Amino acid sequence: xxxxxxxxxxxxxxxxxxxxxxxxxxxxxxxxxxxxxxxxxxxxxxxxxxxxxxxxxxxxxxxxxxxxxxxxxxxxxxxxxxxxxxxxxxxxxxxxxxxxxxxxxxxxxxxxxxxxxxxxxxxxxxxxxxxxxxxxxxxxxxxxxxxxxxxxxxxxxxxxxxxxxxxxxxxxxxxxxxxxxxxxxxxxxxxxxxxxxxxxxxxxxxxxxxxxxxxxxxxxxxxxxxxxxxxxxxxxxxxxxxxxxxxxxxxxxxxxxxxxxxxxxxxxxxxxxxxxxxxxxxxxxxxxxxxxxxxxxxxxxxxxxxxxxxxxxxxxxxxxxxxxxxxxxxxxxxxxxxxxxxxxxxxxxxxxxxxxxxxxxxxxxxxxxxxxxxxxxxxxxxxxxxxxxxxxxxxxxxxxxxxxxxxxxxxxxxxxxxxxxxxxxxxxxxxxxxxxxxxxxxxxxxxxxxxxxxxxxx
Ligand code: F0G
Numbered sequence: 001x002x003x004x005x006x007x008x009x010x011x012x013x014x015x016x017x018x019x020x021x022x023x024x025x026x027x028x029x030x031x032x033x034x035x036x037x038x039x040x041x042x043x044x045x046x047x048x049x050x051x052x053x054x055x056x057x058x059x060x061x062x063x064x065x066x067x068x069x070x071x072x073x074x075x076x077x078x079x080x081x082x083x084x085x086x087x088x089x090x091x092x093x094x095x096x097x098x099x100x101x102x103x104x105x106x107x108x109x110x111x112x113x114x115x116x117x118x119x120x121x122x123x124x125x126x127x128x129x130x131x132x133x134x135x136x137x138x139x140x141x142x143x144x145x146x147x148x149x150x151x152x153x154x155x156x157x158x159x160x161x162x163x164x165x166x167x168x169x170x171x172x173x174x175x176x177x178x179x180x181x182x183x184x185x186x187x188x189x190x191x192x193x194x195x196x197x198x199x200x201x202x203x204x205x206x207x208x209x210x211x212x213x214x215x216x217x218x219x220x221x222x223x224x225x226x227x228x229x230x231x232x233x234x235x236x237x238x239x240x241x242x243x244x245x246x247x248x249x250x251x252x253x254x255x256x257x258x259x260x261x262x263x264x265x266x267x268x269x270x271x272x273x274x275x276x277x278x279x280x281x282x283x284x285x286x287x288x289x290x291x292x293x294x295x296x297x298x299x300x301x302x303x304x305x306x307x308x309x310x311x312x313x314x315x316x317x318x319x320x321x322x323x324x325x326x327x328x329x330x331x332x333x334x335x336x337x338x339x340x341x342x343x344x345x346x347x348x349x350x351x352x353x354x355x356x357x358x359x360x361x362x363x364x365x366x367x368x369x370x371x372x373x374x375x376x377x378x379x380x381x382x383x384x385x386x387x388x389x390x391x392x393x394x395x396x397x398x399x400x401x402x403x404x405x406x407x408x409x410x411x412x413x414x415x416x417x418x419x420x421x422x423x424x425x426x427x428x429x430x431x432x433x434x435x436x437x438x439x440x441x442x443x444x445x446x447x448x449x450x451x452x453x454x455x456x457x458x
Contacts, residue, residue, distance in 0.1 A: 004320045007313045008410055011058060017041045017375075024372050032452035033368050033437050035377050044375030045416055046408070050343045051216075052098075052256035052263060053408035057308055060260065060301045067297025072288055076296035076303075080266075083303040084253075087238070087310075088215075088245040090268035092275035096286050097293025099216060099254025100125040102267040105281045106212075106252060109274070110176035111135035118166055119179040119214075120145070120158045121186045124385055126179070126214060126252075128445050135176075138166055142196075145187050146399050148348040151338040153228040154193040156184030156221075158200050172207040179252075181214040182221035182244070186381055188402065189217070189322075189341025191224035194232065194244060201247040210249040210271070216257040218244065220342030223315040238310045250274070257343070260305035260409055264298050314410075318342075321417065322407060328421040334428045337402065344406040347424070349382060353431055358383055358397040360436025360456045366403045366427075369434045374423030378405045385448045 019027070019042055031037035035048060046053070056064075068074040077095070084093045096102045103126050111117070111133025122130065122137045130137045140162040145155040158180065167175060180197060183189045204211040222240040226232050232240055245251065250269030255261040269275055279289045286293035294302075308314065319342060326340035335351030349363040356362040363380035370376045382401035390396055405420065427434075441452040 004317055006410075006413060007311075007317050008055075008057075016044055018044060019375055021372065024375060028368055028371055032440065032454070033364060034448075034451050034453060035367050035371065035379060036449050038371065038377060040377075042375075043371075043377045045412065045420055046377050047344075047405040047420070048377045048379050050257060050406040050408050051254060052261070053411065054256075054260040054262070054305075055408070055410040056260055056262070056301060057304070057410075059308070060304045063300035063304045064297040067295060067300045069296045072290055074290060074296045074299070076299040077290040079303040080299035083306045084266055084268055087218075087241055087306060088248075088251060088268045089242060090245065090248075090250060090270055092269050092272065094267040094275065094278055094282055094289065095292030095294050095299060096265045096267060096282070098256060098263060098265045099214075099252060100129060100265075101286055101293055102252040102254075102265050103129040105278050105285065106177075106267060107133045107135065108281060109277045114174055116166075116170045116175050117177055117179060118163060118170075118175060120156055120181055120192060121184050122179065123181060123185050123214065123216075124446060124448075126181075132445070138170070140166055141184070141187055145184065145190060148188065148337045148346070148400055148402065149335060149351070153191075153339075154196060154224075155190035156182065156187060156192040157196040158192070160196070160199050160203065163200065164203055167203070167207050167209070172209055175207075175209050177210050177212050178204050179212045179214055180248075181216075183217045183224070183342045185216070185343075186386070187400075188337040188346045189220075189343050189404075190337075191221045191228070191342065193229050194225050194240070195229070197244060197247050211247065212269075213245065213248045213251040215245070215251040215253045217342055218253075219258040219309040219315060220318065222310075223312070223319055224342065227319070236310075237312055237315060241310065255302045255305065257409075258305075258309045259302045260308060261298060261302045264294050264302045266292070266302075318409065321414075324414075325405075325407075325417050325421055328418075329424060332421075332425045332428065334424060344404045346381070347378075347403040347405070349380070349401040349403050352403075352428060353434060353436075355432060356434070356436040358401060359395045360438065361401075361453070362436065363401045363403050364437050364453065365434055368437070369427050369431075370403070370405075370423060373427050374419070376405070376420055376423055378403050380404075380448060384451065
């Protein structure tokens with residue numbers, strides 16, 4: 001088989017920033033070992049997130065010029081609305097400035113004390129918005145999804161038995177929504193199968209609970225279904241995506257992922273009464289319903305991106321490029337989440353830095369090591385992001401200690417990725433020299449964004 005090439009040519013380039021190791025020692029210390037506090041012009045390869053970091057196409061840039069900035073009834077809104085309706089089949093489309101703005105609106109309306117939202121795994125902003133409303137989030141991820149190094153085709157699936165048990169325990173009347181995150185970002189970017197979505201739909205129907213999709217990476221998930229699920233090999237990814245959405249009553253979306261936009265999001269749904277409530281909140285928080293939190297030009301970029309992302313040459317390259325890096329690491333014995341996910345490589349920090357106890361945050365220590373050795377910026381998805389404290393102030397660790405290296409869409413080439421593999425392998429070979437970290441200062445919600453840390457002394 002021939003090499004799967006980047007399905008684009010490059011018209012405009014941006015600099016990347018080289019620093020010396022001596023400089024990075026200082027930068028890391030001044031950033032309190034928190035990658036979010038490092039200035040991006042001190043990062044060589046930035047894998048902090050695939051969100052809002054995509055390279056837009058020449059068509060999208062053309063759309064930016066076409067954007068109509070009318071306050072009400074802009075044609076850019078109607079193009080955006082048509083694109084979202086076409087894929088989701090949902091008639092009510094509400095633009096927001098990004099995914100968490102959709103979440104804030106939805107959970108302010110449906111959340112509150114005594115309510116529970118069940119998911120395969122809630123992303124951190126989703127969980128935070130649920131908890132901020134006074135409600136609780138419950139993750140019911142399938143068993144294989146919690147075992148980083150055990151490969152399975154659909155490790156993002158919901159545990160159906162646990163879902164039903166949780167519904168019975170909490171009471172269906174206290175569960176405003178079940179939410180399936182595709183792909184499961186916090187669990188390794190792993191896909192959810194169509195069979196699982198259908199089965200969740202059936203359970204939701206039985207208990208009369210609406211089903212929503214957190215659709216950030218719907219195209220990547222749909223492509224995995226085409227590759228891995230029986231009966232879909234000859235179905236277009238567009239039709240797979242349409243089928244996936246057909247089982248849901250609504251969705252939240254961050255257009256910063258699978259719409260190749262630098263900003264944007266939306267809510268889409270079938271229920272007019274709920275949509276009305278959402279729009280009422282939208283006008284006081286985001287904006288008028290035909291622009292939400294966005295400029296007309298952003299609406300154009302999203303409308304075009306939603307079409308481009310379903311191009312199967314693009315998706316083949318996208319999924320293959322993540323697998324390429326994952327396989328290089330597996331071949332070198334580096335512990336990584338298997339199989340490769342859709343948008344990122346997830347290092348298993350517990351296995352990688354097995355000399356660092358979980359209360360010294362091996363994931364964050366590994367993030368620091370990758371920056372120090374190669375100027376690469378990743379993010380911890382482990383006990384720093386999801387850990388809680390018990391009544392005695394002892395850390396209740398997360399299920400997994402992962403480091404995510406998220407690959408921005410259409411941004412880096414194969415040689416960038418080869419460099420990343422070389423650095424990770426080198427860090428792995430010298431892993432014993434890296435130390436754990438201790439928290440100096442932290443916020444009560446989403447602490448990983450602002451946390452200050454220092455190297456542990458023992
Ligand atoms: N849901 C999922 C599954 C996400 O991955 C994100 C964002 C959101 C919701 C919120 O969207 O950022 O537009 O407000 N994930 C980014 C990331 C931040 O790095 O994975 P947003």
